[in-house]
Amino acid sequence: MKMTHIFEARTLVGASVLAFSLFASVGCASVSRAPTDAFQAADIAIANAEKEEASEFAPTELISARNKIAAARSAVEKNPREDDVMRARRLADEARSDAEFASARARDGREQAVNADLRKNNDTLRKELQRTSGGMQ
16 A cells, blocks of 8 residues: 555656646746737737827837837847847837837927917918908907
């Protein structure tokens, strides 16, 4: 009876070590992989910024986003370590933020241009109204 318990204990310990080893290797494999989700989010944000005409209204932010996503990809290009992957994720997140900021600045720039046009048109109309009414207003 004692031998059975010892055998069962060794089997349980062996299975536990094997399970831990598999779990650790899977964990390490997932950590050292490129953060493709962060890359994809940054790529989408950059594409959206380009559609928003950020190159005209927020070129600095758009260039920063492009540079950061390029640096992120470069960080995990060859045999990345865990710190490389973490750096790549951080850079990709920063690239996404920069691109989203560029989009916001582009929208703001376009809105300011529209407002300036409206003010100019209002001034023109006001002057025309004053001219045709003999300056009575």
